[in-house]
Amino acid sequence: METHKKLDLTNEQKENLPLFYEFIMYNDMVDHRPDFSRDLLFFTVEDHNTSFPYMGSAKPISKIIDYSQIRQRLPGKHKSKKQ
Amino acid sequence: MILIFSSNTDISTTMIVEWLIRYKKNYTQINGDDENTLFNYYDIDNNKLIVTQHNKQINLLDATSIWYRRRGFSLKSLPLNRKHYFQQVIHDIPRYHVHHNEREFRSLIDFIFYVLQDRKGKTKILGNYFQSSVNKLQLLDMAKKYGLQIPQSHVITTRTALETLRKKSGGIITKALSDGVYLLTPRHGYYSYTEKITPKILKTIPRSFFPSLVQSEIRKKYELRVFCLNDQLYSMAIFSQKSKGTQVDFRKAMPDSLPRSVPYNLPTHIGKILKKIMKDLDLNTGSFDLIVDTNDNYIFLEVNPVGQFSMTSIPCNYYLEKKIAEIL
Numbered sequence: 001m002e003t004h005k006k007l008d009l010t011n012e013q014k015e016n017l018p019l020f021y022e023f024i025m026y027n028d029m030v031d032h033r034p035d036f037s038r039d040l041l042f043f044t045v046e047d048h049n050t051s052f053p054y055m056g057s058a059k060p061i062s063k064i065i066d067y068s069q070i071r072q073r074l075p076g077k078h079k080s081k082k083q
Numbered sequence: 084m085i086l087i088f089s090s091n092t093d094i095s096t097t098m099i100v101e102w103l104i105r106y107k108k109n110y111t112q113i114n115g116d117d118e119n120t121l122f123n124y125y126d127i128d129n130n131k132l133i134v135t136q137h138n139k140q141i142n143l144l145d146a147t148s149i150w151y152r153r154r155g156f157s158l159k160s161l162p163l164n165r166k167h168y169f170q171q172v173i174h175d176i177p178r179y180h181v182h183h184n185e186r187e188f189r190s191l192i193d194f195i196f197y198v199l200q201d202r203k204g205k206t207k208i209l210g211n212y213f214q215s216s217v218n219k220l221q222l223l224d225m226a227k228k229y230g231l232q233i234p235q236s237h238v239i240t241t242r243t244a245l246e247t248l249r250k251k252s253g254g255i256i257t258k259a260l261s262d263g264v265y266l267l268t269p270r271h272g273y274y275s276y277t278e279k280i281t282p283k284i285l286k287t288i289p290r291s292f293f294p295s296l297v298q299s300e301i302r303k304k305y306e307l308r309v310f311c312l313n314d315q316l317y318s319m320a321i322f323s324q325k326s327k328g329t330q331v332d333f334r335k336a337m338p339d340s341l342p343r344s345v346p347y348n349l350p351t352h353i354g355k356i357l358k359k360i361m362k363d364l365d366l367n368t369g370s371f372d373l374i375v376d377t378n379d380n381y382i383f384l385e386v387n388p389v390g391q392f393s394m395t396s397i398p399c400n401y402y403l404e405k406k407i408a409e410i411l
Contacts, residue, residue, distance in 0.1 A: 011289050019245075019257040019288065019295035023278040024264055026271045 085110040085411045086146035086199075088155025088212070091117045092267055095393040095404060096152050102408030110411075111141055115154030122160045125195070132195060134160070148411040149199055151210030153389040156192045158185070209313075209410060210368050215389050217364060219260060219296070225363065226383040229356045233383050235299040242288050245280065245297065254300030255280050302377045307347060309354075309371040310392045310403060311361050313410065316354050317403060319395045320347040320375075344398040353381050360386060370395070 004025045014022065085103060089096040091114045103110045113120045113134070123133040123140065132143040172180040196212035223233045237248060238260070249255050256279050263275040279300060280288075306321040322343040349357075357371055370390030374382045396403035 014287075015289045015292055018259065018293045019280070019297070020259050020263065020275050020278060022284065022288065023257075024273055024275045026273040029267070029270055029272060 084141075084146050085148045085150070086143060087112040087150045087152060088115070088210075089150075089152040090114050090154045093152060095391060095396075098393060098404040099150075099408050099411075102405050103411065106408060108408070108411065111136065111143075111146075113155050113160075115157040116159065118159045120156075120160055121162055122156070122191075125191075125198075132198065143195070143199065144202075146199070146206055148207040149202075149209070150407065150411055151196070151208070151212045151215070153215065155212070156195070158188060161188070207411065208367075209407065211364075211366055211388065214364050214366055216262065217386060217388060219385055222360075222385055223383070225360060226356070229359060231353070231356055231383040232380050234301055237297050238294050239297055240294050241291050242285070243290075245285065245288065248297060248299075249280065249285065252299035255297050256300050257295055257297050260294070260296045301374050301382055304375045304377050304379065307349070307371070307373040307375060307381075308395050309349060309357060309373065310390075310395045310401075311357065311366075311369050311371065312403065312406060313367050314358060314361075316349055316357065317392075317395060317399065317401045318347040318349040319344050319399050344394075346399040346401070350381070357386075364388070368392075 004027050007021070007024050007026065009017070009021065085108055087096060087100070087110060089112060096112065100110065100112065113136070120134050120136045123135055125132045130144050134141050134143060169178070169181060171177045193213075199206070200208060200212065202208075220236070220238070223236055227233050235252060237244070239245060239248070245255070256277050258277040259275060264273050265275075266273040278284075280297070303324050306323050308319045308321060310317045322345075353373075361367070361369060364386070366386075366388050369386045369388045370392055371386045372384040374384060376382055392403050395401065
């Protein structure tokens with residue numbers, strides 16, 4: 001699924017806007033996406049393999065951290081000094 | 084009571100509030116993008132600045148600590164009837180009263196923050212409402228005067244000037260003169276980044292355009308994000324050059340290719356200049372962006388007084404949210 005889109009500006013509009021408007025990207029808010037689900041503590045977007053903790057905001061932001069990457073970096077087993 | 088001015092979608096604020104709860108500190112959070120807090124009245128004689136939040140009246144002048152994170156108040160802090168609010172009032176100019184009301188409200192908010200920030204000595208204050216948006220060009224000039232290198236910067240309005248600069252500098256980038264676009268609407272999120280102007284893009288640009296900031300592209304070794312909190316600097320190096328997607332702006336990182344970000348020892352002489360800039364701007368919190376180029380030069384880009392700091396805090400284990408909660 002395409003997540004980022006660019007604004008469709010006419011040449012006439014561009015003449016009246018700063019250059020960086022040429023590059024503005026937008027995406028659908030995650031809670032408006034069909035693959036969005038929500039339980040008590042986590043929002044999940046399946047095609048990103050991503051979940052993030054519920055932050056208590058009225059709306060989850062769409063910039064998200066891929067926790068699967070963090071999990072992969074965690075060592076498998078820890079041994080405490082006592083052991 | 085700790086008073087926090089922020090926005091509903093700011094995760095750093097939420098993380099700090101979690102620490103405040105952990106420390107059993109009493110706080111009130113006022114968001115500029117929700118309707119939970121309504122302005123009631125200001126009584127100069129009796130030192131009362133009253134808002135209502137969840138049907139409870141709160142005197143903001145009871146605050147012992149204030150953190151101006153961002154925004155805080157907006158027209159959503161007033162019980163307006165939106166249907167009638169936008170109805171034309173002045174015959175010839177449909178939205179005259181709306182713009183005028185915004186100026187009226189801005190005067191009120193400016194005064195509220197003047198009163199709150201005037202309580203230095205009586206109240207701990209982090210952040211500065213009056214310096215929440217710093218002029219980028221003024222900052223570049225200030226950094227240059229202090230001896231920091233800055234990118235070659237131009238404000239131009241024509242494609243001809245753009246082509247000339249591109250030939251002269253090799254690579255050029257553009258970004259907003261003030262704040263970029265970071266807009267969350269009910270359905271969409273809109274973002275602007277620092278962007279490279281390639282020959283392909285150049286062809287799509289009209290002959291003339293609104294005044295735009297264009298800078299020479301710098302060959303980066305790595306980027307630095309330096310968060311300043313009460314004269315302490317917390318630095319992070321971001322190896323954004325490794326990925327094509329993040330070479331021009333590391334914020335464009337995809338979740339599966341986040342650039343390596345590590346704690347960084349900033350040279351003392353650079354740190355001293357950054358602290359001087361903070362002092363000149365009357366700021367005690369702010370996020371600096373710098374680049375270290377391929378010749379190991381430190382190049383100043385900007386400071387954002389209300390910039391994100393959890394993106395520095397989390398990868399570097401600085402626990403800035405905890406530190407801020409402790410200060411408050």
